[in-house]
Structures are given as C-alpha cells and as structure tokens.
Amino acid sequence: MNLIDDLNWRYATKAYSTQKVSEEKINFILEAINLSASSTGLQPYRIFLIENKEIQAKLGANSFNKQIATSSHLLVFAAYNKVTTDHVRSLISLAAQKQGVSVSELEGLFNMIDSYFKTQTEEWQKSWAERQTYIALGTALIAAxxxxxxxxxxxxxxxxxxxxxxGLNEKDLHSIVILSLGYRDEANDYLSSKPKIRIPISEMVTKIH
Ligand SMILES: Cc1cc2nc3c(=O)[nH]c(=O)nc-3n(C[C@H](O)[C@H](O)[C@H](O)COP(=O)(O)O)c2cc1C
Incomplete structure (x- = not known):
C-alpha cells in the first residue's frame, strides 16, 4: 500500500465502533512515534497510553469530542514544561551507550546542547518542547x-x-494533544464518506529555482 493511499484513507474520525485495536498495532504506532525526529534528539515529550473507559470518560469531561470516551485507545501527548540539564545528561548518556563511547568523549556535545538551552527562557523551552511534540503526533497519524x-x-x-x-504537573509535563485510536463507525460518522478538503499543491508550495 503506498503512503498517499494511506493518507487519503485516514480522516479525523468522529464516531468509533466498539472494535478494539490489537496490541501489535498499538506497539507499531508507539514504535513509529519513538522514531520521530526531534531537535537535538531530546524527545522532550512523553506519551500516555490509555485503554480504560472510566479514565477515558474522565479525560473527555468538558469536551465536545466524544471520541475521547468511546475510542479503543487514547494516546495523550505531553510536553515537558522546560528543558533541564538532567534531560541533556540523559540524552548524552544514552548516546554514549548506543555509540559505544564513554560519556566523557561526548562532553563537548553535552556542553554545546546544555549551554544552548540555558541561553533560552523557560517560556521558549516550553514552546520548543511543544513543537517537537507535534512532530511526534504527525508520525503517529501516519503510522496509524x-x-x-x-x-x-x-x-x-x-x-x-x-x-x-x-498527574502531569508533578512530572513537569503538560498535555498538548490527544490522539484517539480505534475503528470508524461508518454508519454513524458523517465524515467517513466525505472527500478530503485540501488546497491545491500549487497554492501550498512556492517553487524557487
Ligand atoms: C492539532 C490538531 C487538533 C485537532 N483537534 C481536533 C478536535 O479537537 N476535534 C476533532 O474532531 N478534530 C480535530 N482535529 C482534526 C482536524 O479538524 C482535521 O485533521 C482537519 O480538518 C483535516 O481533515 P482530515 O484530518 O480528516 O483529513 C485536529 C487536528 C489537528 C492536527
């Protein structure tokens, strides 16, 4: 199946059937998210996987989105409130482990990334973390x-x-976006048979030669 077919097939589903998504497919989507690109590779977000109707109902309180309570699974994407030296240290220690080098060999990289974030305000760091989170969301949409x-x-x-x-505040996180997962209830979803609404590519793209 080609990628454009996948993207034409998907749509922001409004009504879900009761069919559950298999663990294998959920794991596939999570693996894809984990392979997302992020600036400096810091992955400044965490994903919460929820498969519990009671909790889903709580998360969907005050929302017009029925999908939160009725889908098979939810992924809540949460971004860090700020970037800390501990985040950078964790990244460098993981990189050292994966590359089979010592942490001290990556000290230059550590200092570069750490000092970069230290020159930014907390507000900037928060907004930066949120932007990275949307890239992960995009990957999840494509993988699904x-x-x-x-x-x-x-x-x-x-x-x-x-x-x-x-309990995101205690973890220094805040919620950004929720992705519900499941299977469309075609009979009850007014959007399931509607065409995609997109501007022409010529309007979206400015070609500079
Ligand atoms: C960041 C983001 C937030 C969105 N929020 C909602 C939402 O709260 N409820 C909803 O039904 N759709 C939501 N959508 C779906 C968009 O309306 C939908 O993606 C857009 O109309 C394009 O249609 P398509 O995804 O069906 O191709 C959201 C989409 C994105 C990317």
Missing amino acids: ANARVDATPMEGFDYQIVDEVL
Whole structure:
C-alpha cells in the first residue's frame, strides 16, 4: 500500500465502533512515534497510553469530542514544561551507550546542547518542547493510517482536567494533544464518506529555482 493511499484513507474520525485495536498495532504506532525526529534528539515529550473507559470518560469531561470516551485507545501527548540539564545528561548518556563511547568523549556535545538551552527562557523551552511534540503526533497519524487504524488528533479537551487526571504537573509535563485510536463507525460518522478538503499543491508550495 503506498503512503498517499494511506493518507487519503485516514480522516479525523468522529464516531468509533466498539472494535478494539490489537496490541501489535498499538506497539507499531508507539514504535513509529519513538522514531520521530526531534531537535537535538531530546524527545522532550512523553506519551500516555490509555485503554480504560472510566479514565477515558474522565479525560473527555468538558469536551465536545466524544471520541475521547468511546475510542479503543487514547494516546495523550505531553510536553515537558522546560528543558533541564538532567534531560541533556540523559540524552548524552544514552548516546554514549548506543555509540559505544564513554560519556566523557561526548562532553563537548553535552556542553554545546546544555549551554544552548540555558541561553533560552523557560517560556521558549516550553514552546520548543511543544513543537517537537507535534512532530511526534504527525508520525503517529501516519503510522496509524499505515496500520489501517483510525485516529483523531484532538486539541479540543480540558487541559486542566487531563493534566490533573494524569498527574502531569508533578512530572513537569503538560498535555498538548490527544490522539484517539480505534475503528470508524461508518454508519454513524458523517465524515467517513466525505472527500478530503485540501488546497491545491500549487497554492501550498512556492517553487524557487
Ligand atoms: C492539532 C490538531 C487538533 C485537532 N483537534 C481536533 C478536535 O479537537 N476535534 C476533532 O474532531 N478534530 C480535530 N482535529 C482534526 C482536524 O479538524 C482535521 O485533521 C482537519 O480538518 C483535516 O481533515 P482530515 O484530518 O480528516 O483529513 C485536529 C487536528 C489537528 C492536527
């Protein structure tokens, strides 16, 4: 199946059936997310996988998005509130381990990344972490489509409730976006048979030769 077919197949699903997504497909989507690019490779976000109708109902309180309570699984994407020296240290120690070198050999890299973030405000760091999180969301959308799992990216939820239910403040995280996963209920989803609405590529792209 080619990628354009996958992307044409997917849409922001409004109504889900009761069919569950298999663990294998969920793991495939999580693996794809983990392979997302992020600036400096820091992956400044964490993903919460929820498969519990009671918790889903709590997370969907105050939201017009019924998908939060009714889908098979939820992925809550949460970004770090700031970038700390500990985050950079963890990255360098992982890089040393993966590359089979000592941490001291990567000291130059550590200093470069750490000092880069230290020159930025906490507000900038928070916004930077959020931008990286959306890249992970994009990867998840593509992976779900490739696995023929329906998905809905959602910003329409009560951030305070979600942060509280998942205890995100204590982890120095905040919720960014929720991705519901499941299978479309074609009979009850007005969008399932609608065409894609996209601007022409010629309008989106300015070609400079
Ligand atoms: C970051 C983000 C937030 C979104 N929030 C919602 C939402 O709260 N509820 C919803 O039904 N759709 C939401 N959408 C879906 C968009 O409306 C949808 O992706 C867009 O209309 C394009 O249509 P398609 O994804 O079906 O091709 C969101 C999409 C993105 C990328």
